Amino acid sequence: MSSQQNKRLKDVEISFPIVYGTISFWLGKKASEYNSHKWTVYVRSANNEDLSVIVKRVVFQLHPSFQNPTRVVEQPPFELSESGWGEFEIAITLYFHSDVCEKRLDLFHQLKLYPEEEAGPQSTKKPVVMETYDEIVFPEPTETFFQRVQNHPAANVPRLPPGITLPPPGPMEIVPYEKKRGDTKDHPLSQWFSNFSEADELLKLAAARQQVQAHVAKLRRQLTMIEGMPQHSKAFPVPGQQFGHI
Amino acid sequence: MDAKDILGLPKTPFSSSQEKKSRPPKEPQRKPDGVSREVYALTGGVGMPALMPTVEASHLKRRPAAEKEKVAWQWLPFTSSARTDNLQLYHWVRVVNGIQPTGDYQFAKYNKKVDVLKYTDEEYEKYLIDPAWSREETDQLFEFCERFDLRFIVIADRFPTARSVEDLKSRYYSVSRSLLIHRARSFDDVSGNPLVKDSYDATHETERKRALSALLSQTKQQERKDAETLAEAKRIMESRAASKHVDEAGMPSSSDNALVPVDGVSPLISTHPSVTHPNTAANTSIPNSLRTLRVYLRTYALDQMVQAASASAGLRVIKRVDQTLQDLGVNLKPKVPTKAVCIEHLELRNELLTLLNLQKQLQNKEAEVSGNRESSFTEAPSTPKRSNRDVDRAFIPDTVGFTGERAGKRDHKRKSTGRFIDAPPSPPQSKRPRKLKGSD
Numbered sequence: 001m002s003s004q005q006n007k008r009l010k011d012v013e014i015s016f017p018i019v020y021g022t023i024s025f026w027l028g029k030k031a032s033e034y035n036s037h038k039w040t041v042y043v044r045s046a047n048n049e050d051l052s053v054i055v056k057r058v059v060f061q062l063h064p065s066f067q068n069p070t071r072v073v074e075q076p077p078f079e080l081s082e083s084g085w086g087e088f089e090i091a092i093t094l095y096f097h098s099d100v101c102e103k104r105l106d107l108f109h110q111l112k113l114y115p116e117e118e119a120g121p122q123s124t125k126k127p128v129v130m131e132t133y134d135e136i137v138f139p140e141p142t143e144t145f146f147q148r149v150q151n152h153p154a155a156n157v158p159r160l161p162p163g164i165t166l167p168p169p170g171p172m173e174i175v176p177y178e179k180k181r182g183d184t185k186d187h188p189l190s191q192w193f194s195n196f197s198e199a200d201e202l203l204k205l206a207a208a209r210q211q212v213q214a215h216v217a218k219l220r221r222q223l224t225m226i227e228g229m230p231q232h233s234k235a236f237p238v239p240g241q242q243f244g245h246i
Numbered sequence: 247m248d249a250k251d252i253l254g255l256p257k258t259p260f261s262s263s264q265e266k267k268s269r270p271p272k273e274p275q276r277k278p279d280g281v282s283r284e285v286y287a288l289t290g291g292v293g294m295p296a297l298m299p300t301v302e303a304s305h306l307k308r309r310p311a312a313e314k315e316k317v318a319w320q321w322l323p324f325t326s327s328a329r330t331d332n333l334q335l336y337h338w339v340r341v342v343n344g345i346q347p348t349g350d351y352q353f354a355k356y357n358k359k360v361d362v363l364k365y366t367d368e369e370y371e372k373y374l375i376d377p378a379w380s381r382e383e384t385d386q387l388f389e390f391c392e393r394f395d396l397r398f399i400v401i402a403d404r405f406p407t408a409r410s411v412e413d414l415k416s417r418y419y420s421v422s423r424s425l426l427i428h429r430a431r432s433f434d435d436v437s438g439n440p441l442v443k444d445s446y447d448a449t450h451e452t453e454r455k456r457a458l459s460a461l462l463s464q465t466k467q468q469e470r471k472d473a474e475t476l477a478e479a480k481r482i483m484e485s486r487a488a489s490k491h492v493d494e495a496g497m498p499s500s501s502d503n504a505l506v507p508v509d510g511v512s513p514l515i516s517t518h519p520s521v522t523h524p525n526t527a528a529n530t531s532i533p534n535s536l537r538t539l540r541v542y543l544r545t546y547a548l549d550q551m552v553q554a555a556s557a558s559a560g561l562r563v564i565k566r567v568d569q570t571l572q573d574l575g576v577n578l579k580p581k582v583p584t585k586a587v588c589i590e591h592l593e594l595r596n597e598l599l600t601l602l603n604l605q606k607q608l609q610n611k612e613a614e615v616s617g618n619r620e621s622s623f624t625e626a627p628s629t630p631k632r633s634n635r636d637v638d639r640a641f642i643p644d645t646v647g648f649t650g651e652r653a654g655k656r657d658h659k660r661k662s663t664g665r666f667i668d669a670p671p672s673p674p675q676s677k678r679p680r681k682l683k684g685s686d
Binding site: 204 | 283536537539540541542543544545547571575576577580581582583584585586587590591593594597600601604605607608611612615
């Protein structure tokens with residue numbers, strides 16, 4: 001690899017929306033004292049694309065009472081199924097391909113087997129799903145990496161800042177159609193995957209901001225009035241003030 | 247692995263109620279701190295049995311002994327040494343094993359009498375003459391002191407001439423003191439007597455009471471003014487600390503702007519006017535703690551930026567921001583922390599900081615104005631400052647509600663609040679979040 005390809009792209013960040021969590025099924029009649037639930041822990045792309053484009057392997061660190069509590073998953077989908085009776089925190093460590101990032105990334109997830117009281121009694125039909133949305137951010141990616149994932153559906157790749165041009169993603173590494181697809185679109189558990197709506201969140205935030213801004217404007221008016229100087233619209237320099245100004 | 251293994255009991259005894267059994271395994275998750283999981287498992291996971299008997303054995307042995315004594319209550323006569331008339335009264339007495347109580351009435355010891363000194367005519371002529379006090383007055387005072395056991399408040403109330411409590415005390419203690427000194431053979435004999443050792447200082451006492459009453463009779467407004475002065479001082483300190491902080495952080499590099507392209511992630515944002523503000527991007531600059539990282543989680547970045555943005559704010563302000571976020575129905579940690587959501591979230595937090603700052607400023611200003619007006623009233627009560635009054639009327643109702651949805655109510659209030667005193671200018675800081683909740 002030439003040094004040219006290792007050049008880092010300033011002011012660019014590539015992000016991968018992911019979802020990690022657990023889905024657990026109560027075994028019902030088949031439950032024994034030590035095997036009351038069957039659960040699966042996983043890391044998936046938020047839009048169920050193949051994460052193996054960046055992730056080389058995932059290590060799940062289970063409770064020490066499990067046999068071989070450190071479980072390594074080298075192939076997508078990055079998931080692990082176990083059965084047990086207790087809830088504990090699972091440490092999930094992501095290792096990336098060498099061109100992506102040498103550093104690893106740690107996630108922590110609290111395994112949940114028993115539904116909340118208000119969710120009603122346990123049932124073998126309805127699993128307990130606990131998922132967390134997050135985004136893996138790679139600031140200043142190398143050009144190689146950028147080119148490789150530029151058009152990958154799992155990635156959020158920004159437009160390059162003006163002045164920087166990269167050769168088109170030529171026939172670099174054509175990944176042969178593997179024996180197994182890495183995406184989780186047809187995952188057997190996919191019907192239980194949660195929906196993470198960015199729009200809902202933004203809507204809520206926008207409504208809140210509108211309310212706050214209206215109030216800020218009102219306070220400003222009152223301040224100018226009280227100062228008795230209408231031309232003096234600028235208030236004291238307060239931290240954060242310049243940002244909220246409309 | 248647990249007690250059942252050790253005792254050789256079957257691990258899964260057959261039971262009809264499957265539901266009940268599936269619950270207990272959850273218990274070990276909530277094991278008490280400081281107990282290892284294995285030890286906890288040995289106990290069966292259902293509560294910790296006591297390792298030590300909680301009732302002392304000696305305590306159990308004592309009871310039979312107590313049963314031997316015979317307790318009876320008897321209606322018996324008694325006299326009290328506290329009485330001078332030898333009156334005989336009856337009361338119920340606890341008699342143990344038939345032994346009747348002897349001795350004085352048990353409450354007689356509480357009949358304390360103050361030993362008020364008596365002076366002779368000769369002593370008075372020699373040592374006790376005071377131009378401010380006549381002999382009759384002094385006699386009266388000492389009589390009252392004896393009668394009311396030195397309760398000077400009562401004495402002052404009954405005293406025929408107008409004397410303050412301090413006056414009375416001063417006279418009584420100085421007379422007693424000089425009597426003690428002159429009756430003693432040498433000064434050393436009485437130097438340990440509290441009356442001699444600590445002479446009564448009437449001026450100090452008057453001053454003490456004046457200060458105390460000044461403190462206790464402070465009006466709400468004065469208290470508020472004090473609090474505002476302190477708040478103002480704190481604000482100045484904070485703004486100084488903030489400006490220092492900005493100096494240290496230096497100028498945000500130009501690269502930051504490009505790092506946060508909003509590029510139409512959501513149509514919601516593009517319709518929002520504030521996003522087009524040029525400062526938006528600089529605001530969400532990546533803190534230094536993230537720059538060195540090659541990979542991080544969006545939520546981690548958000549946490550860092552929230553911390554950086556509120557670095558100059560006090561702990562109380564940060565708490566209030568969080569509280570207000572909750573009141574607005576916004577998740578403290580976004581559930582879907584995309585870049586756009588994080589930017590919006592940060593903006594909202596910054597706007598809330600601005601809001602809280604403005605509220606504080608307004609309060610300070612308002613205190614200033616009311617202070618001005620107070621002084622102008624005292625200087626020229628016939629011409630109150632017009633402008634100030636108008637300002638008061640305009641802003642008082644607005645600061646009462648946070649969201650401003652109760653326009654009708656407010657108009658009503660505006661009419662009724664003719665004067666400043668009638669309506670408190672603003673509720674105390676701590677109450678505002680609650681108020682907001684109520685209006686939502």
